[in-house]
Amino acid sequence: MSEKGCIKCGSKDAKMKDMAIPGTGFSMFPNEFIVVFCNNCGYSEFYNKKVSSGSNVLDYFFR
Ligand SMILES: [Zn+2]
Numbered sequence: 001m002s003e004k005g006c007i008k009c010g011s012k013d014a015k016m017k018d019m020a021i022p023g024t025g026f027s028m029f030p031n032e033f034i035v036v037f038c039n040n041c042g043y044s045e046f047y048n049k050k051v052s053s054g055s056n057v058l059d060y061f062f063r
Contacts, residue, residue, distance in 0.1 A: 004062035011040035014061055018049070036061040 005012050017035045034057050037044035047057050 006038040006041060006043055006062070008043040009038065009041040011038055012062070013039040014058060015039055016057060019046075 006014065014036055017037070019033045019035050021031045021033070032049040034047045034049050035044055036047065036057055045061055047060060
């Protein structure tokens with residue numbers, strides 16, 4: 001495996017959390033996200049839940 005980590009601090013201690021923003025009403029905007037955040041420095045990124053799934057979200061974060 002290649003070395004990956006948080007782009008800010010290099011930590012590999014990241015967590016994922018589902019997040020929904022209710023009531024947007026616009027289908028062109030996703031209202032469900034997966035939040036990936038670094039447990040060390042707090043840096044976070046948001047991903048559209050519809051195009052992201054499970055482990056590959058962490059691959060996006062650890063690039
Ligand atoms: Zn970090």
